[in-house]
Each structure stands twice: as C-alpha cells, then as structure tokens.
Amino acid sequence: MQFENYSYKNNELFCEKVSLNSIASVVGTPFYVYSKKSLVDRFHEFKASFNELDHQIFFAVKSNSNLNVMKLFYSLGAGLDVNSGGELYRALKIGADPKKLLFTGVGKTEDEILLGLRNDIFLFKAESIQEIELMNKLAASENKKARIAIRVNPNVDPRTHPYITTGLYESKFGIDEGAAFEAFQFASKLSNIVVVGIDMHLGSQITKLSVYQDAIKIINRMIQKLRESGIHLTHFDIGGGLGVQYNSDLAPSAKDFADATIPLLKETNCKIFIEPGRYLTADSGALVSKILFTKEHRNKNFLIIDAAVNDLLRPALYQAYHHILPMIQVNRDLVKYDVVGPVCETGDFLALDRPLQKMNREEHIAIMTSGAYGFVMSSNYNSRRRVPEIIVDDDKFYLAKERESYDDLVKNEKIIEELFK
Ligand SMILES: *Cc1c(COP(=O)(O)O)cnc(C)c1O
Numbered sequence: 001m002q003f004e005n006y007s008y009k010n011n012e013l014f015c016e017k018v019s020l021n022s023i024a025s026v027v028g029t030p031f032y033v034y035s036k037k038s039l040v041d042r043f044h045e046f047k048a049s050f051n052e053l054d055h056q057i058f059f060a061v062k063s064n065s066n067l068n069v070m071k072l073f074y075s076l077g078a079g080l081d082v083n084s085g086g087e088l089y090r091a092l093k094i095g096a097d098p099k100k101l102l103f104t105g106v107g108k109t110e111d112e113i114l115l116g117l118r119n120d121i122f123l124f125k126a127e128s129i130q131e132i133e134l135m136n137k138l139a140a141s142e143n144k145k146a147r148i149a150i151r152v153n154p155n156v157d158p159r160t161h162p163y164i165t166t167g168l169y170e171s172k173f174g175i176d177e178g179a180a181f182e183a184f185q186f187a188s189k190l191s192n193i194v195v196v197g198i199d200m201h202l203g204s205q206i207t208k209l210s211v212y213q214d215a216i217k218i219i220n221r222m223i224q225k226l227r228e229s230g231i232h233l234t235h236f237d238i239g240g241g242l243g244v245q246y247n248s249d250l251a252p253s254a255k256d257f258a259d260a261t262i263p264l265l266k267e268t269n270c271k272i273f274i275e276p277g278r279y280l281t282a283d284s285g286a287l288v289s290k291i292l293f294t295k296e297h298r299n300k301n302f303l304i305i306d307a308a309v310n311d312l313l314r315p316a317l318y319q320a321y322h323h324i325l326p327m328i329q330v331n332r333d334l335v336k337y338d339v340v341g342p343v344c345e346t347g348d349f350l351a352l353d354r355p356l357q358k359m360n361r362e363e364h365i366a367i368m369t370s371g372a373y374g375f376v377m378s379s380n381y382n383s384r385r386r387v388p389e390i391i392v393d394d395d396k397f398y399l400a401k402e403r404e405s406y407d408d409l410v411k412n413e414k415i416i417e418e419l420f421k
Pocket of ligand 1: 060062063081104201203204205239240241242275276277278279372
C-alpha cells in the first residue's frame with residue numbers, strides 16, 4: 001500500500017499520530033519527514049520475505065543517509081552498503097561494525113580504499129581490473145588482504161529510466177559478463193586479494209521481476225563455471241533496485257520479489273546478499289512545503305511553493321511522478337496545477353498538470369514517497385539552505401537534521417583580500 005503511515009484525521013494530514021501542521025508550526029517549511037514505523041515495517045517485511053534463504057540485507061545508504069535512518073536499519077540487523085568515503089564515515093559514525101560494511105562504487109579513490117582497508121571493512125566490490133590492481137597494491141602497503149567481490153554486468157535491460165539503468169554493456173558499472181571470468185582468474189592469483197563473492201546491481205526502480213530472473217540465471221552459470229575452475233565463492237550479492245509505487249501503477253512487493261528469485265538463488269549454494277535502498281525508505285518520507293503564491297497564465301495555473309528542484313530533484317531529473325496531498329483536505333473544485341519552486345530554472349517543478357483541490361496562498365502540501373533519493377540529492381543551488389529532516393515515532397517527532405543557516409552556506413569560503421588590491 002502507498003504512504004501507509006500517512007492518513008487524514010478530521011481532514012488533516014498526519015504522519016503516524018503527528019499532524020504535519022504541528023511539525024510545520026515548530027520547524028517552518030519546507031521539511032522532510034520520515035515515518036519510523038514505515039521504515040521498520042518495510043525492513044521486517046523484506047527480511048521475512050527472504051526468511052527461508054541464507055541471506056543478509058545490506059541497506060543501500062545512498063537512498064537516505066540520515067544517521068538515524070542508517071542506525072535504525074543497522075540496529076534491526078542490516079549491514080550497510082556504502083558508496084563513498086563519506087558514506088563509510090557515516091557508517092563508522094553510527095558505530096557500525098566494519099565487518100557489516102560493503103564498499104560499492106565504480107570510481108573509488110586511493111584514499112577511499114585506504115579508509116576501508118584501515119577500518120577492516122568486510123568487503124570491497126571491484127568494478128574493473130585496474131581497480132583490482134590498485135586494491136592489491138594498497139592492501140600490500142598496509143600489510144592486509146582486501147576481501148573483494150567482483151561486480152558483473154549481466155547485460156540485462158531493467159526497463160527502467162535510462163539514468164538509473166546500470167546493468168547494460170553501455171553503462172559504466174561492473175565488468176561485462178564476457179570479461180568477468182578472466183577478471184576472477186586474475187584477481188584470485190593476487191597475493192593481497194581474497195575473492196569471496198560475485199555481485200550484480202541492475203538499476204533502480206525495477207518493477208519487472210523477470211529482469212532479476214534473467215540476470216540471476218546468467219550469474220548462476222558464472223558461479224558454476226568459476227567453481228569448476230577452482231574458484232569457490234561464498235556469496236552472491238544480487239544488489240538492490242526493487243521499485244516502489246509512486247503513481248497508480250502497481251509495483252511488486254518484497255514477497256513477490258522473493259518468490260520470483262528464491263528458487264533460482266537456492267541453486268547457487270551461496271549465501272545471498274541483498275541491498276535494498278528505495279524499497280525500504282521511499283514510502284516513509286514526505287516533503288512538506290508551503291504555497292507562497294498562486295497565479296494564472298491564460299489557461300495554466302501555478303502553485304509557487306517554498307520547496308524547489310534543489311530540495312527534490314527527481315521530477316526534473318527523471319520526470320518522476322510524486323503524489324501530492326493537501327495538508328488540509330477541503331471539499332473544493334479540482335484545478336490542474338503546475339507545482340513549481342522559486343529557483344531560476346524552467347526545470348524547477350515538482351509536478352506538472354496535476355489535478356488538486358483548489359489551493360490558496362499559505363496552505364501546505366505534502367509531496368509523497370520522497371524518503372528515497374530525496375534529501376540526499378538536495379543541493380544548495382541558488383544558495384538555498386538545505387531543509388530539516390524530521391523523524392516521527394508514533395505520537396512524537398524529532399529533529400534529525402536541522403535546517404542549514406546562512407552561515408553554513410559560506411562557512412568553507414573565505415574572501416581573499418589579495419584579489420581586490
Ligand atoms: C543504488 C544501489 C543500490 C540501491 O538501489 P535501490 O534502487 O535504492 O534499491 C544497491 N546496490 C548498489 C550497488 C547501488 O548502487
């Protein structure tokens with residue numbers, strides 16, 4: 001079900017037992033809000049779906065890297081899939097055991113690899129021969145062995161938006177299937193590398209389960225071939241990418257996903273790693289914003305709101321649809337609106353031609369399903385301050401990240417007097 005923990009009570013929109021209006025009156029707008037119950041429920045649902053399989057879930061931190069969100073999944077038993085030195089730092093900051101960290105990424109720097117090695121993280125994913133060579137060299141200089149999984153690109157079209165497609169030959173990710181066998185052979189001969197697994201990640205917002213099935217069959221054959229050549233892998237990491245429902249079209253559940261993949265995954269005799277991001281976080285979140293002005297141009301109606309493309313990039317970047325709910329539900333005529341922000345770009349929209357109850361200045365809206373790839377993709381463009389993140393737990397809400405100040409915007413800049421002499 002969509003936005004399960006958001007509902008109207010006396011026509012007022014609540015997250016769990018907290019009215020969004022009560023949060024707005026304390027922190028102002030715009031702000032992101034996440035339902036803790038939604039995060040917990042999604043995790044348990046996902047975990048239960050894969051119960052019969054020997055598996056480990058690694059939360060894909062990049063979908064929502066608020067420390068509290070990370071710590072919540074970690075405390076529920078998830079490992080963490082990090083994508084950069086910054087995400088690794090966050091994982092260490094919440095006290096995660098390095099043995100529960102995977103380091104993903106197509107372009108890790110020397111510093112990032114060293115940070116992982118020095119903290120003895122469980123696993124690096126290797127995405128090219130050059131990277132394997134570099135890891136071997138750096139591990140030797142640290143007197144360590146780097147545990148790696150090789151990311152294989154099975155060339156399966158996930159039939160999602162091209163910007164979030166990763167498992168095709170023309171995309172930059174992984175080592176293509178044809179070259180992967182040699183990469184495994186090569187890596188397994190290096191003295192400071194231990195090859196323990198095989199990895200894939202096909203893309204994001206995938207709603208066709210046959211895409212996973214096709215790819216798993218390809219990887220299964222590779223695992224078999226490697227085994228015959230004397231390389232015994234302990235795990236198969238199937239990545240993340242399971243889609244969620246944004247619009248009215250249905251997305252498969254974790255249970256559907258598990259039912260479609262478990263029989264194939266059992267054939268491998270490997271422990272299965274899964275890296276959900278969006279599936280765990282998207283539905284928990286909403287971006288709440290105030291209407292600054294309304295205006296009409298001939299036959300177009302605009303809602304000019306205080307949130308913008310810098311706060312939620314998905315509509316502009318992927319033509320993504322986010323459902324919009326009025327904070328106070330009123331029985332008024334429907335009007336088709338373009339919902340736009342104050343940023344000086346025509347691409348600054350949150351929704352186009354969207355039928356909503358007629359809205360007025362000073363009223364609020366909630367842009368739903370924005371808990372994944374929402375705040376984490378926000379920027380300071382137009383010198384806008386990044387917005388606060390709120391976590392609701394039953395009848396309480398907590399400020400998990402404050403709104404930036406104007407000082408925050410300039411704190412790493414300095415005026416160089418020599419330039420003005
Ligand atoms: C982005 C990413 C994920 C998570 O993807 P979702 O679509 O959010 O589930 C998992 N694994 C890897 C390697 C990724 O790059």
